[in-house]
Amino acid sequence: MEICPLLQEPEEYLPDTIDLRNNPKERDYWLPCLERMVRKFVDKASILNPHKPQAKEEAEHCFRIFQEMIKRLNNNPEIMNPLSIRTLLEFNEKTLRSNNFTDAWLVQKQKETKTAFREFSSRLKYIDNIDTFGVRWLELVKGLLAGNMFDWGAKAVTDLLETTGSFGLGDAMNTIQKRPWFIDDLDEWIETLQKKSYKKVVIFVDNAGVDFVLGVIPLAREFIKRDTDVILSANTFPALNDITIKELNCCLQEASLHCPVIKNAVDSKKLQGIENGQGGPCLDLSKLNSGLCDKMKNVDLVMLEGMGRAVHTNLKAKFNIDSVKLAVLKNEWLAQSLGAQQFSIIFEFKPAPTF
Known part of the structure; x- marks a missing residue:
């Protein structure tokens, strides 16, 4: 590590x-x-x-x-x-x-992933039909944030999921905060994207199902279309309904059956899944898988997704490259302690420091 x-x-x-x-x-x-x-x-x-x-x-x-x-x-x-x-x-x-729950949420994750893939092709088609650069990236980010609502570790979300029989990506988009967000650097980031193409991005991902399939993969695909190499980093060990590296790679294979852009990127290793060495829903950047660290040495954008990885941990972390931290604040106490409200959004973009 x-x-x-x-x-x-x-x-x-x-x-x-x-x-x-x-x-x-x-x-x-x-x-x-x-x-x-x-x-x-x-x-x-x-x-x-x-x-x-x-x-x-x-x-x-x-x-x-x-x-x-x-x-x-x-x-x-x-x-x-x-x-x-x-x-x-x-x-x-x-x-x-250590008490026989090898992956306690596996059945739920499999169910949600299967359901999400039913919408995968139509989600990609919808995004591809958006001609305006800024509007398309806004839709991709909103999809990622809405997907991040599907978190069985947050009581406010589980109450929604358990009382609503068919809560989907569209419902989540209507639940999260409307812009301007609590922290809203999206316009600045889109301006940066218009000026330069990143060479390599690493995204520390969060939940299985809608979050990964309909949120993360479409965003990664858009980077790939701009000739950016993409690393998707997931947990080594199961935690709640977070996606594991094994599940992530299975999802990329499934996505490859639906999308030639994903297939070509996976085959050429422009799109890779790499384990992060973690076994909890948060992220300790001082204890990462050494193989991941080696692959990250030429990364020029890091993205941290989700409350566990970008708020409970790493909210104060500073990077020597461009960084994006994005999360939906799904806990009312946490939101209020930051001066926000429940389901407020953090989208923080920090450009690389200039010395």
Whole structure:
């Protein structure tokens, strides 16, 4: 594992936006919040894992382990260092994996991916019919942000998904914040895209299903059409409904059957999926897969997608190349702590520093 070579100040890098050890107010919110999230999985375990007769009992066992950790942390937050949303979520995922939940959300991910691919060709056709450069890139970014709504780790979203029988990409586009966004550097980024073509981009992706198939792949395809090499980096190990590297590469093969641009890019390695070495829904750029770090040395744009990778972690990270951080704020407490509202959007573009 290596530190990301794209960081502007690697020696100063800290992944976590919020330090729960030294912030009692945040700790008092997030510890019970995450405990409720883990508890909710118990009720869904049997449905998500129909091949496991003892799924609910095993999920209850995992919950008790997490609950005991929360109790200990309430008494003494010093026992976990660092103590953050990232480390607590990683603790939960490790507990699940070590108690027979190899990939707890696999069935749900497969279902959502299959459904998303039914719309894939029509989504590409719709984008290709947009002639205006800026309007097309706006549609691609909106699609990526709307796709990022499909996150089973956010209560506000799970409430929507569970109470609405047919919540799709169009519904998500109508749910997220209208422009101007809470942080809205999109126009500046589009102006940059009009002036130059990036040579190589790395995108740290988030969820399986609609997010990846209808959000990430169309965006990657547009880069490829501009002769940009694209690395899509996904988790090595399962976490919630985040896409894994194995699933990512399967999706690229499926997309290749629908789109010659994707097929040619995959065959020529202009489009590659590379694991990031992570096993949680956040992103620690100081512990990346060494093969990914090697491939990133000539990247000139980095994109971080999703609340876990761009807000809970890396919100303050600075890069020595152009960077884009984009996310939908799907937690009301987090949104308000930043001065925003639930479902507000962050689209932050930072050009490479000039020295």
